[in-house]
Amino acid sequence: xxxxxxxxxxxxxxxxxxxxxxxxxxxxxxxxxxxxxxxxxxxxxxxxxxxxxxxxxxxxxxxxxxxxxxxxxxxxxxxxxxxxxxxxxxxxxxxxxxxxxxxxxxx
Amino acid sequence: xxxxxxxxxxxxxxxxxxxxxxxxxxxxxxxxxxxxxxxxxxxxxxxxxxxxxxxxxxxxxxxxxxxxxxxxxxxxxxxxxxxxxxxxxxxxxxxxxxxxxxxxxxxxxxxxxxxxxxxxxxxxxxxxxxxxxxxxxxxxxxxxxxxxxxxxxxxxxxxxxxxxxxxxxxxxxxxxxxxxxxxxxxxxxxxxxxxxxxxxxxxxxxxxxxxxxxxxxxxxxxxxxxxxxxxxxxxxxxxxxxxxxxxxxxxxxxxxxxxxxxxxxxxxxxxxxxxxxxxxxxxxxxxxxxxxxxxxxxxxxxxxxxxxxxxxxxxxxxxxxxxxxxxxxxxxxxxxxxxxxxxxxxxxxxxxxxxxxxxxxxxxxxxxxxxxxxxxxxxxxxxxxxxxxxxxxxxxxxxxxxxxxxxxxxxxxxxxxxxxxxxxxxxxxxxxxxxxxxxxxxxxxxxxxxxxxxxxxxxxxxxxxxxxxxxxxxxxxxxxxxxx
Numbered sequence: 001x002x003x004x005x006x007x008x009x010x011x012x013x014x015x016x017x018x019x020x021x022x023x024x025x026x027x028x029x030x031x032x033x034x035x036x037x038x039x040x041x042x043x044x045x046x047x048x049x050x051x052x053x054x055x056x057x058x059x060x061x062x063x064x065x066x067x068x069x070x071x072x073x074x075x076x077x078x079x080x081x082x083x084x085x086x087x088x089x090x091x092x093x094x095x096x097x098x099x100x101x102x103x104x105x106x107x
Numbered sequence: 108x109x110x111x112x113x114x115x116x117x118x119x120x121x122x123x124x125x126x127x128x129x130x131x132x133x134x135x136x137x138x139x140x141x142x143x144x145x146x147x148x149x150x151x152x153x154x155x156x157x158x159x160x161x162x163x164x165x166x167x168x169x170x171x172x173x174x175x176x177x178x179x180x181x182x183x184x185x186x187x188x189x190x191x192x193x194x195x196x197x198x199x200x201x202x203x204x205x206x207x208x209x210x211x212x213x214x215x216x217x218x219x220x221x222x223x224x225x226x227x228x229x230x231x232x233x234x235x236x237x238x239x240x241x242x243x244x245x246x247x248x249x250x251x252x253x254x255x256x257x258x259x260x261x262x263x264x265x266x267x268x269x270x271x272x273x274x275x276x277x278x279x280x281x282x283x284x285x286x287x288x289x290x291x292x293x294x295x296x297x298x299x300x301x302x303x304x305x306x307x308x309x310x311x312x313x314x315x316x317x318x319x320x321x322x323x324x325x326x327x328x329x330x331x332x333x334x335x336x337x338x339x340x341x342x343x344x345x346x347x348x349x350x351x352x353x354x355x356x357x358x359x360x361x362x363x364x365x366x367x368x369x370x371x372x373x374x375x376x377x378x379x380x381x382x383x384x385x386x387x388x389x390x391x392x393x394x395x396x397x398x399x400x401x402x403x404x405x406x407x408x409x410x411x412x413x414x415x416x417x418x419x420x421x422x423x424x425x426x427x428x429x430x431x432x433x434x435x436x437x438x439x440x441x442x443x444x445x446x447x448x449x450x451x452x453x454x455x456x457x458x459x460x461x462x463x464x465x466x467x468x469x470x471x472x473x474x475x476x477x478x479x480x481x482x483x484x485x486x487x488x489x490x491x492x493x494x495x496x497x498x499x500x501x502x503x504x505x506x507x508x509x510x511x512x513x514x515x516x517x518x519x520x521x522x523x524x525x526x527x528x529x530x531x532x533x534x535x536x537x538x539x540x541x542x543x544x545x546x547x548x549x550x551x552x553x554x555x556x557x558x559x560x561x562x563x564x565x566x567x568x569x570x571x572x573x574x575x576x577x578x579x580x581x582x583x584x585x586x587x588x589x590x591x
Contacts, residue, residue: 022286029279038275045282049289056293064298065289068240072285075247079278082254086274089258089267102268 014055022048035087035097039080046076115173115182118190119232121165125158126224133217148216152205152555155220159198159227166191178299179238184587186235188439188580189366193234193359196446197227199559200355203454206553207351210461212259219259222252223355230363237374239288239298242367246284249363250277250331253356257348269347272340276330280337284327290320291376300375307378321376321383328371332364334424335394338417342401345413350460353409354453357416358446365427365438373430374588380430387428392521394421399525402532408456409465411532412449415491418529419445425518426506433509436585440578441506444490444498444570451563452487455480458550458560470536472544480550481540483564488533490567493526498570505578 021044028041050069057065091097113120129151136147166187173182201223208219229248236242254277258270288298294317295303307313330337345353372383398418405411423445426438458480459469474481490499503526507519552560570577 022282025282026279029275035271039278042275042278042282045279046285049282049285052286052289052293056289059293060296062296065292068289068292068298071240071244075244075281078251079247079281082251083274083278086254086258086267086271089261090271093262093264093267102271 011059018048018052033099112175114170115175117169121162122228151216156201163194179241180235181237184584188584189234190231193230196359203559204351205555222256226252233363234366237300256352265347269344273344276340280327280330287320287323290316303375332361334390335397342410342413346409350457354450362442391424406467407465429513432585436582437505437509440581441502444502447563447566448490454560455484470539473540476547477549492530492533496571498567501574
């Protein structure tokens with residue numbers, strides 16, 4: 001822990017950037033009503049993670065974090081692919097992709 | 108990386124082989140142009156089910172204790188036990204789905220069973236994953252097919268909405284988990300859980316970043332298994348999705364999720380139990396209380412079972428939090444009992460709801476219309492409620508016993524009180540079946556569904572009458588994990 005802080009502004013700057021990006025993503029997911037905008041926000045969160053991983057990888061001087069980030073990118077793509085398909089289904093059903101239109105289920 | 112240890116991957120490879128078989132069979136079967144199913148397509152479900160039974164039998168033949176992928180995957184007793192539970196859940200789920208798939212989306216049979224197997228493959232790998240990257244990959248492999256399966260009824264009003272809710276919580280929770288794991292990797296400099304445990308046992312100061320990583324991972328996993336306050340998707344997704352799939356969704360991903368929790372927090376971050384236990388305790392109490400209270404007022408049986416499922420997750424979280432050999436053993440025994448009980452109950456919900464209504468009113472007089480179905484449902488409800496001598500009783504009893512021995516007397520008291528409360532809503536369904544309503548025609552039960560209900564019933568009664576071998580196996584698996 002201490003050596004991470006002692007590494008100078010390099011690592012902490014990246015971590016703060018990732019933290020801010022992640023928070024923006026979380027805010028977007030919670031506040032946006034448009035499904036595409038929500039998907040974009042999820043993407044933002046995932047990219048914050050990748051910045052984090054690559055920054056740590058650089059800090060440790062290994063490539064493990066970079067490999068981790070590559071896996072993360074591939075997984076996010078797969079996930080967003082399915083997500084867009086589901087959004088398409090929503091659009092076909094209701095001619096709109098506003099999340100407030102979805103209230104068929106109780107609760 | 109070499110391919111030594113490939114024999115340790117027997118089980119995941121067997122599931123993969125079965126998956127490819129179903130895929131090829133689906134390609135080779137001529138697709139009927141009129142949107143109706145052919146008999147050969149109908150066989151895909153049977154093929155899946157029989158294949159999975161074969162894989163379960165294989166699990167007694169394969170080498171144990173080996174490592175693969177440089178220690179990223181381990182085929183230890185814990186993994187094997189959990190994999191058998193998962194495979195049994197998938198086989199039962201496939202069997203119970205055959206009739207439902209036939210009725211509702213006959214032209215997409217191949218897709219349904221393929222997605223089921225993809226998800227199962229993710230779960231099977233997850234049970235043995237001991238490395239953060241592998242955990243995340245397997246987690247997604249488990250999750251993504253579930254979104255597709257939940258949206259199978261794409262024209263039904265609630266189907267897409269339920270799937271969307273599952274997807275959004277799933278995608279966000281994956282990102283949160285990944286963010287947490289990036290901190291765990293960043294602080295420890297490794298992604299291997301045994302190396303992380305070794306690193307932590309050196310007594311390094313654990314630092315706020317590691318605690319942050321731990322919290323985020325816990326929150327992300329909590330989303331997936333439906334822990335309060337991350338449970339909002341559970342009732343909606345259950346209500347909107349195909350019922351036999353819900354039977355699978357309500358047990359298998361939970362079992363796999365608890366497997367990861369155990370790997371990550373007991374095997375990897377066990378040295379930090381003092382940090383995570385208070386948080387798990389709060390989540391556990393909140394989950395038990397909220398699940399039971401919301402279940403009380405439900406009129407829709409699917410939603411009622413969804414909330415009761417949330418309450419059960421709370422109890423399992425307690426077993427997980429004890430984190431001793433006894434606690435983990437009880438956790439996986441609980442999961443075993445829960446698989447048979449919950450799946451059986453959901454299959455009967457599917458039979459009763461085939462006319463389109465999952466409302467409690469549709470259940471009136473079921474015991475008079477069909478004594479077999481009514482009796483079976485009563486046994487599943489008693490097992491969910493924890494009445495002697497069915498499977499659920501031993502699960503609850505052993506859990507409370509383990510918690511008592513760990514010095515959690517107050518939690519045992521709370522759990523027992525809530526178990527009494529739970530009887531109210533379980534018996535509400537029973538009252539509707541046995542006391543209310545009039546005579547009428549018995550609901551149609553297809554042969555595969557009847558078979559699935561019977562197997563679940565035999566499991567519930569079998570574990571209830573003679574739990575010893577299951578308890579012993581669960582405790583041995585937990586002891587192997589914790590080196591006790």
